Amino acid sequence: MSPSKRADEAQGFYTGNQRIAGAFLAAALTVSLLSGCKFFKSGPETFSARLEISPVVGDQPFQLDDGSGAVSYRTASGDQFSATRLRYYLSNFRLRRADGSFYQAPLDAKSSEGYFLVDVAVPASQTFKFIDAPAGDYSGVEFLVGVDDARNSAGVQTGALDPARGMFWTWRTGYIFLSLEGQSPQSSAPQHALTFHVGGGGKDSLARQVYLPVGETPLHVRANIEPLIHLHMDVAALFHAAHDIRLAETNTVMDSAQGAVIADNAASMFRIDHIHNEPRKASHAP
């Protein structure tokens, strides 16, 4: 091949590449301009609503223990327990409209937006914007304790669903939907340990759906109002709700068969304490 021909080809490749790059740049610019402008956004304009979760045991605040057993509680059946760690996933939030239908924010398969890892040890994880919804009045909120099956078996995720966050089983695919670790004098496990790792997908998924009506006053989602739902998460319900858990027998839960019982109870942990329909602080505040 002569040098001139080689140069020609190289040049052709170069300019072709440049042209493609230029086209991409133009397309990217157009897309970013369009998406930045609400006018071109598909669907109605949406506004955020927030959630705040307070862990409780019955009517008293719940606190994690430092491992010494100093902070302990009793289950409804009288077993004593303390927890050094309590983490769980909430996802698939929907708001119920007055006509009984639901609004669910669209999920993006490429991001973990809409999936929340709540860690009782991290206060910031217990208050978050849970949905962006069109302006309107909503009478209830629905969500999943856990991760839906599609995402539970998808490829490696980022953000709240990053497997490195310690809520992913390593020997098998899937998330730990709820993890409680601590101690109980009644536990027959070594060091009286209490270990609940609840999760599992497939047709018998342990993700549990929870629906909570907001009460007399609906949730007002408005351009100038950012409603806040204050949830109580009652740890006592984990041990006594649909099933009564005795810690002498049930203290180490890792598989989905035993986990189902805990998952059923986990669905009963949440109740709405009150809601605020507060003026939105700054427009489009996250």
Add this chain to the structure above:
Amino acid sequence: MNAVRKAVAKGWLKLPGKLKSKLWWLALPLSLFVISESGAYLRLQTFIRLHQTPQLNVPNGWPAPHYDFADNRVTPAGFELGRRLFYDPILSRDNTMACGSCHQQFAAFAHLDHRISHGIGGVNGKRNAPGLFNLAWQPNFMWDGAVHNLELQPIAPIENPIEMDEKIVHVIEKLNTDRRYPAQFRAAFGSNGIDTQRVFRALTQFMGTMVSSDSRYDQYLAGNQSFSAAEKHGLQVFREHCASCHQEPLFTDYSFRNNGLDRSPPDRGRADVTHAAADEGTFRVPSLRNIELTAPYMHDGRYATLEQVLDHYINGVQPSATLDPLLAKGIQLDAAERSDLLQFLKTLTDETFVNDPRFAETDE
């Protein structure tokens, strides 16, 4: 340059009129300079390398792959990064053990002569390290199918205390402090940052494009090579007695079955995952491609030779509640059938694959 000028002068090479202008002779070296300095030359190199980087091409007659590379396009930088990670002991707790330690290319990425593999510090594992190829077609992984996405598979051996005993978070810390990894991740994914997703997508670009489809059997089907009479007969025997589980062209139906190794299976197998009584002692049907190279055999590596494997199926199948019905009477083969079947199984060895330099450990 003179050669071109001479060629034009003698009329061997016809250039468009405008190329003959004096101006153009100035432009040519200038443009060569610009190209070499502007990175276009590098891009040209990248373009050429892209064609050397394996892509997931579906061989003729094969089903659609299970893993979709649409969200994880194979690029030269991504593939190279995946290859480096695969062979880098940085993925283990004490930096002594890589994926490639128990998955050796010459053994079709199985672990030669190891009934079970040992983890770091010499702890023994529980199951045999399988060969790695055609993974993009595999719906789930590990002998018990506990992992059902190729991207997530390496997390299991990396975090298993009896294998590499490391934590993903720590792997990422180590990669971040490495001299070369940060730049390699930037090249592979277009921006700074090393996270779980990028680590495992890069590994997937490497592992997912390991396709073994060039054995003598494949060449025979394509009409490029002939089989001996024994091999032809062996193929017949195979299709009659083995192919209901080891389905062509991947030589597995990806089901979980109890092939009668034990009366009361000591390893629960698939039941570890499903907790179903029907799955007690069942394991994934492995592909028979490259079977000559992936000894020892079975989920626990109990058989060292293919002869022993055939002995088992002909004489040794043990009854149990979950024994696969197809094996209730074992496999009935006479001596000729047996020896021809063995001949045929050896045609499944893919020398191209096990010698492909793109999948080999790099010297860096």
